[in-house]
Amino acid sequence: MPDIAIQENASQASGHRVARAKAFITEAFAEGRPEAAVQAHTGARFVQHSTGVKDGKAGFTESITGHNRRFPDHRIQIVRAWEDDRLVFLHILHNLNDGEREYVTTEFFDTDDDGKLVEHWSVMGDFKGPNPSGRTQVDGKTAISDLDRTEANKAIVQTMLRESVFPGARPDSIERFFGKVYLQHNPGLGDGLEIVRELSQAENPQLVYHEIVLTVGRGNFVAVLCKSSWAGAPLAQVDILRLEDGKIVEHWDLNEPAAPSDVNSGKF
Numbered sequence: 001m002p003d004i005a006i007q008e009n010a011s012q013a014s015g016h017r018v019a020r021a022k023a024f025i026t027e028a029f030a031e032g033r034p035e036a037a038v039q040a041h042t043g044a045r046f047v048q049h050s051t052g053v054k055d056g057k058a059g060f061t062e063s064i065t066g067h068n069r070r071f072p073d074h075r076i077q078i079v080r081a082w083e084d085d086r087l088v089f090l091h092i093l094h095n096l097n098d099g100e101r102e103y104v105t106t107e108f109f110d111t112d113d114d115g116k117l118v119e120h121w122s123v124m125g126d127f128k129g130p131n132p133s134g135r136t137q138v139d140g141k142t143a144i145s146d147l148d149r150t151e152a153n154k155a156i157v158q159t160m161l162r163e164s165v166f167p168g169a170r171p172d173s174i175e176r177f178f179g180k181v182y183l184q185h186n187p188g189l190g191d192g193l194e195i196v197r198e199l200s201q202a203e204n205p206q207l208v209y210h211e212i213v214l215t216v217g218r219g220n221f222v223a224v225l226c227k228s229s230w231a232g233a234p235l236a237q238v239d240i241l242r243l244e245d246g247k248i249v250e251h252w253d254l255n256e257p258a259a260p261s262d263v264n265s266g267k268f
Contacts, residue, residue: 138252
């Protein structure tokens, strides 16, 4: 795997729910034991929203067993991980068959009263290397801080999306939400607010946000899953944002087509 320069380990964010989610992914993929992972870590139900993966416990086991046959060497690096009440978020770099393919996933889980996994949303995309500012889709800060600001930071992100990005918004106060220093990890964009301003004020934007589906935050980090579209085609859009003093200062994102599925409960 590439050196992604993780500054601090995200393990400090661990509670029993995030620990279970990390164990589930590790056992199912890196250790090639999806059936054991399902038995150990899922609850009475397991609703699936991952593209191409069948719904339910048996469906997940069947789908991932086939994946593991094709890619017996599957290494993972869980870069960011946190839990927010019953919800869990993971940000992961994957390496298949010693570099045959590298990709990034964002994983969201709902859990039951015992902390077992009962619903799973996943968005994935190829790892594309450095962007114009030399940043990748996974490097950057990982340390969780400002735990007392979790709810406030979630509200800032939700308000920013609704007032600056959603259809009908008036994105005329970018500085209200973003810091003067803004670090960008989108593979095609560079740092700075000018690009954000241009994209938010575009008359006919390609990327359009429609609904916030999930918001999972802890301290200075917030991850959101949104129903979006690209040039009119349905899209599952994930944005990960780091905040300092009430301002968004760093951004990672990932998206995937959200066409209706005939094997699971769809992307949402």
